[in-house]
Amino acid sequence: MATDSREKRRFNxxxxxxxxxxxxxxxxxxxISPTLxxxxxxxxxxxxxxxxxxxxxxxxxxxxxxxxxxxNYKRLIDPLYLKILTYSMWVAGLTTLITILIGxxxxxxxARVNPRQRSLLLFLILVPFWTNFIIRIYAWIMILRTEGLLxxxxxxxxxxxxxxxxxxxxxxxxxxxxxxxxxxxxxxxxTSLEKIENAQLEAAADLGARPWRAFLRVTFxxxxxxxxxxxxxxxxxxxxxxxxxxLMGGAKTMLVGNLIRNQFLxxxxxxxxxxxxxxxxxxxxxxxxIYTRKAGFGEDLLV
Amino acid sequence: MSxxxxxxxxxxxxxxxxxxIYMPIVLLMIFSFNTQKLNxxxxxxxxxxxxxxxxxxxxxxxxxxxxxxxxxxxxxxxIIGTLAALALQRYRFxxxxxxxxxxYIPVIIPEVVMGISLLAFFALIGVRLGLSTITLSHIAFNIxxxxxxxxxxxxxxxxxxxxxxxxxxxxxxxxxxxxxLPTILPGxxxxxxxxxxxxxxxxVITYFTAxxxxxxxxxxxxxxxxxxxxPEVNAxxxxxVLTVFIILAIGQMLQHKNRNTTxxxxxxx
Numbered sequence: 001m002a003t004d005s006r007e008k009r010r011f012n013x014x015x016x017x018x019x020x021x022x023x024x025x026x027x028x029x030x031x032i033s034p035t036l037x038x039x040x041x042x043x044x045x046x047x048x049x050x051x052x053x054x055x056x057x058x059x060x061x062x063x064x065x066x067x068x069x070x071x072n073y074k075r076l077i078d079p080l081y082l083k084i085l086t087y088s089m090w091v092a093g094l095t096t097l098i099t100i101l102i103g104x105x106x107x108x109x110x111a112r113v114n115p116r117q118r119s120l121l122l123f124l125i126l127v128p129f130w131t132n133f134i135i136r137i138y139a140w141i142m143i144l145r146t147e148g149l150l151x152x153x154x155x156x157x158x159x160x161x162x163x164x165x166x167x168x169x170x171x172x173x174x175x176x177x178x179x180x181x182x183x184x185x186x187x188x189x190x191t192s193l194e195k196i197e198n199a200q201l202e203a204a205a206d207l208g209a210r211p212w213r214a215f216l217r218v219t220f221x222x223x224x225x226x227x228x229x230x231x232x233x234x235x236x237x238x239x240x241x242x243x244x245x246x247l248m249g250g251a252k253t254m255l256v257g258n259l260i261r262n263q264f265l266x267x268x269x270x271x272x273x274x275x276x277x278x279x280x281x282x283x284x285x286x287x288x289x290i291y292t293r294k295a296g297f298g299e300d301l302l303v
Numbered sequence: 304m305s306x307x308x309x310x311x312x313x314x315x316x317x318x319x320x321x322x323x324i325y326m327p328i329v330l331l332m333i334f335s336f337n338t339q340k341l342n343x344x345x346x347x348x349x350x351x352x353x354x355x356x357x358x359x360x361x362x363x364x365x366x367x368x369x370x371x372x373x374x375x376x377x378x379x380x381x382i383i384g385t386l387a388a389l390a391l392q393r394y395r396f397x398x399x400x401x402x403x404x405x406x407y408i409p410v411i412i413p414e415v416v417m418g419i420s421l422l423a424f425f426a427l428i429g430v431r432l433g434l435s436t437i438t439l440s441h442i443a444f445n446i447x448x449x450x451x452x453x454x455x456x457x458x459x460x461x462x463x464x465x466x467x468x469x470x471x472x473x474x475x476x477x478x479x480x481x482x483x484l485p486t487i488l489p490g491x492x493x494x495x496x497x498x499x500x501x502x503x504x505x506x507v508i509t510y511f512t513a514x515x516x517x518x519x520x521x522x523x524x525x526x527x528x529x530x531x532x533x534p535e536v537n538a539x540x541x542x543x544v545l546t547v548f549i550i551l552a553i554g555q556m557l558q559h560k561n562r563n564t565t566x567x568x569x570x571x572x
Contacts, residue, residue, distance in 0.1 A: 024394050024396075025396045028393075028396035032386070032391065032396070034386060035383050035384070035405075035406070035446055035450070036398075036405070038446060039443065042421065042442075043409065043443055046417075049427060050416070102320065105313060105320075106316070110317070112309045112313075113309060121317075121321075125324070127547055128328060130547045130551065131543065132521055132540075136327065137528075138524075139327030139540075141528065142327075149330060152343070179327070182324065232411070243507070243525070256415075260419060270423065274423070280413060280416060
């Protein structure tokens with residue numbers, strides 16, 4: 001009887017190995033399991049934790065009291081915080097729009113030059129893209145601050161007498177955001193514009209369309225996936241951005257990212273910060289869904 | 304796209320656009336040689352700040368930390384992510400859709416949210432914040448990016464070479480090691496490079512998961528920009544930009560060589 005069960009166990013183990021070799025479902029699961037385990041531990045559980053914390057209360061000394069309460073969400077409806085939220089959406093939306101306006105002609109140009117120039121031009125876009133963004137923001141701080149390069153330049157030219165107050169204003173934040181996100185918009189735009197086949201444009205010309213018309217009715221609609229992909233790559237990080245307002249904005253320019261960061265690190269009100277994060281998350285999910293429902297995800301543009 | 308040369312307007316526009324993109328960086332680099340400490344007016348040329356940089360223990364430590372974290376997280380994320388890409392691209396299994404969606408989450412989540420969730424997580428399980436928590440967090444956001452890139456490159460993969468190998472007697476492991484892996488290697492390398500750069504540059508998630516003693520280069524640059532603005536920051540930034548420039552240039556030249564050799568082979572045929 002004992003040998004019977006031992007034999008059974010041995011059979012089951014080699015049975016598993018056999019299934020691994022033959023059954024493609026098991027193979028697939030085996031390959032994806034490290035990812036699943038890792039992401040469940042380090043992504044799903046932390047997110048669930050945030051949801052849980054958002055409905056708890058803040059203790060007197062900044063710790064968490066395990067009492068259920070939706071107080072935090074009620075606090076968020078306060079006009080003060082709603083203003084921060086809408087301001088963040090405004091800044092992110094404006095950044096997206098401006099980067100599209102600036103980036104589209106640039107991407108269009110790159111897509112139309114000859115291949116040799118093209119790789120050089122792309123390379124020149126990639127260098128700032130891969131440069132750490134704090135460095136790029138610092139460059140603008142150097143330019144915009146009161147004793148900065150721009151003011152010195154204008155004063156030496158005699159255009160102004162007193163230095164302009166440019167840094168630590170909403171304008172500075174906007175400039176920083178646009179500068180930071182421009183490459184993120186240009187690259188997907190370029191990819192989708194480059195994919196437009198010559199044949200389609202020639203067909204339009206053959207059918208009698210003037211260049212402007214061909215652009216509006218052929219090129220532009222075909223480049224929409226690029227616009228969508230670029231918008232997602234700009235809008236969502238811009239919504240959660242707190243570094244640019246932190247370095248270039250003043251006391252008046254607080255975005256959602258700053259709010260969340262403050263709650264977690266300075267004010268030590270984790271439940272409130274968690275609730276604000278949930279709100280931010282829901283907003284970005286909503287925007288992503290709206291965008292992708294209209295024009296797909298555009299992951300083919302990443303290649 | 305069209306063979307027609309772009310109009311003059313577009314060319315001038317592009318020139319201005321590139322000037323706008325590069326002017327701040329160039330100014331930054333120029334002023335790294337300024338003798339004046341406050342860096343308000345140009346006073347003279349010096350390498351002094353570069354010397355300071357190489358003696359700055361905080362910066363050197365930060366560089367070391369950043370590289371270690373980047374290398375470890377890239378290795379782990381590349382392995383796990385490539386396996387995931389293979390799984391998603393070639394197999395069907397229960398939980399396929401969930402796994403796929405799981406991989407998209409870090410891509411569409413704002414970094415702040417991911418950062419605080421990890422902070423809360425580590426606090427909950429009582430792990431002290433430090434280099435290890437940073438590394439674990441970097442692996443988490445790198446896996447989906449590697450998987451995304453490798454998946455995209457797997458699209459045109461021709462399974463018949465694998466079948467040929469197995470017909471010739473190789474078992475699954477040998478086939479994978481000597482046929483599959485070499486073929487997908489360019490894609491895997493691309494994914495690894497992306498993960499490496501993302502880890503190197505990361506500020507937000509690192510900010511939330513770093514402990515008091517563990518600083519990385521982005522964190523250090525931030526505090527230097529915030530608090531100690533001397534041309535030393537310019538020097539550090541200049542070196543960083545130059546490093547990116549050189550690495551990208553090498554990558555570009557390698558790609559070019561690849562393209563040239565393949566076309567030559569086709570011509571011989």
